[in-house]
Amino acid sequence: QKSGYPSFMAKEIHEQAKAISDTLLGRLENNEIVLDEMHIDPSHLRSIDKIIVVACGTAANAGEVVKYAIEHWCRIPVEVELAHEFRYRDPIVHERTLVVAISQSGETMDTLMAVRYAKEQGAKVVAICNTRGATIPRESDAAIYLHVGPEIAVASTKAYLGQIAACYLLGLFLAQVRGNLYGDEIEAIMRDLEEIPGKIQDVLDNSGQVEKLAHDMVETTSVLFLGRHVGFPTALEGALKLKEIAYIHAEGFAAGELKHGPIALVEEGQPVFIVVPSPRGRDSLHAKVVSNIQEVRARGAHTLVIAEEGDTDVEPYADVVIRYPETRTLFAPLLTIIPLQIFACELATAKGLDVDQPRNLAKSVTVE
Numbered sequence: 298q299k300s301g302y303p304s305f306m307a308k309e310i311h312e313q314a315k316a317i318s319d320t321l322l323g324r325l326e327n328n329e330i331v332l333d334e335m336h337i338d339p340s341h342l343r344s345i346d347k348i349i350v351v352a353c354g355t356a357a358n359a360g361e362v363v364k365y366a367i368e369h370w371c372r373i374p375v376e377v378e379l380a381h382e383f384r385y386r387d388p389i390v391h392e393r394t395l396v397v398a399i400s401q402s403g404e405t406m407d408t409l410m411a412v413r414y415a416k417e418q419g420a421k422v423v424a425i426c427n428t429r430g431a432t433i434p435r436e437s438d439a440a441i442y443l444h445v446g447p448e449i450a451v452a453s454t455k456a457y458l459g460q461i462a463a464c465y466l467l468g469l470f471l472a473q474v475r476g477n478l479y480g481d482e483i484e485a486i487m488r489d490l491e492e493i494p495g496k497i498q499d500v501l502d503n504s505g506q507v508e509k510l511a512h513d514m515v516e517t518t519s520v521l522f523l524g525r526h527v528g529f530p531t532a533l534e535g536a537l538k539l540k541e542i543a544y545i546h547a548e549g550f551a552a553g554e555l556k557h558g559p560i561a562l563v564e565e566g567q568p569v570f571i572v573v574p575s576p577r578g579r580d581s582l583h584a585k586v587v588s589n590i591q592e593v594r595a596r597g598a599h600t601l602v603i604a605e606e607g608d609t610d611v612e613p614y615a616d617v618v619i620r621y622p623e624t625r626t627l628f629a630p631l632l633t634i635i636p637l638q639i640f641a642c643e644l645a646t647a648k649g650l651d652v653d654q655p656r657n658l659a660k661s662v663t664v665e
């Protein structure tokens with residue numbers, strides 16, 4: 298069943314182009330987003346004044362990524378909250394709140410309890426789920442399924458990309474219903490999104506460099522990850538992958554936080570991955586991240602830079618440059634996480650660990 302891969306995780310990483318193309322399949326008809334299981338009245342969706350995403354682990358990182366897109370397209374405030382924190386803080390939820398519950402398994406107990414709480418407060422709930430008939434989508438008002446196929450490895454990879462892509466569809470659907478975006482705008486965004494599977498394949502086809510890096514770093518005991526904007530949740534997810542399967546101390550930071558504490562950790566030889574946004578993006582985002590690379594390099598960091606193809610600005614400060622294809626800033630997380638998944642998977646494999654069944658972890662956390 299592993300189709301020649303050394304682990305299910307490796308197989309699932311390499312299935313991601315097909316997985317995302319399946320998530321997107323048949324969702325655009327006549328310039329309109331079609332979501333079959335979106336059984337919430339459009340007039341209700343127009344009345345929503347806040348979105349709260351509830352999820353745990355990797356699913357919560359997916360939520361942090363899509364917050365940027367949904368707020369940008371729909372102009373609705375989006376909060377992302379760990380389901381186990383949400384439940385215990387008397388959150389403000391009412392009929393005009395839309396709760397989005399992201400869960401690959403659809404059985405995570407904390408997320409399920411958050412869904413139940415939200416429903417008791419009168420909120421409508423949309424489940425973003427990979428498992429048909431699971432408890433969370435059954436108890437929700439609407440569901441968007443990922444269609445990425447079963448995920449066997451405990452470490453989530455293709456479901457993470459599927460969750461992000463499905464939430465983009467939700468964001469575009471809401472923007473369409475609420476009149477924030479019109480047919481031709483939605484069509485243009487979807488065309489770019491539909492190019493992502495081909496770009497994922499490009500990243501996968503060029504994974505030899507990262508595989509070698511992982512083997513060279515097999516003795517590493519600590520890795521830091523930095524990103525800004527959508528690169529920040531990518532840094533968190535890259536660190537989570539490395540912790541959970543390679544048992545290496547790893548931390549993700551918002552690059553802007555560096556001088557508020559984390560830079561004190563940087564000493565000679567400290568490996569630091571930096572997720573760099575497109576130089577074509579807006580504002581000074583790119584320049585800010587390049588200056589963060591300089592800052593950590595000046596303190597001796599070994600800089601492992603994930604940068605868009607053709608971005609030469611990073612080269613003077615990078616010990617290693619890992620390239621990803623050009624895309625919209627909001628879609629880059631579907632590409633930039635892949636080298637980090639491969640890095641964790643290869644490093645854990647090189648250490649002789651059980652990549653698919655890491656110690657102390659279960660695929661589905663059905664207890665509180």
Ligand code: M6R
Pocket residue numbers: 353354355356399400401402403404405408451452453454541660661662
């Ligand atoms: O099934 P779920 O998406 O609700 O699971 C949530 C987390 O337990 C899960 O994403 C976990 O963090 C993964 N092992 C991460 O790879």
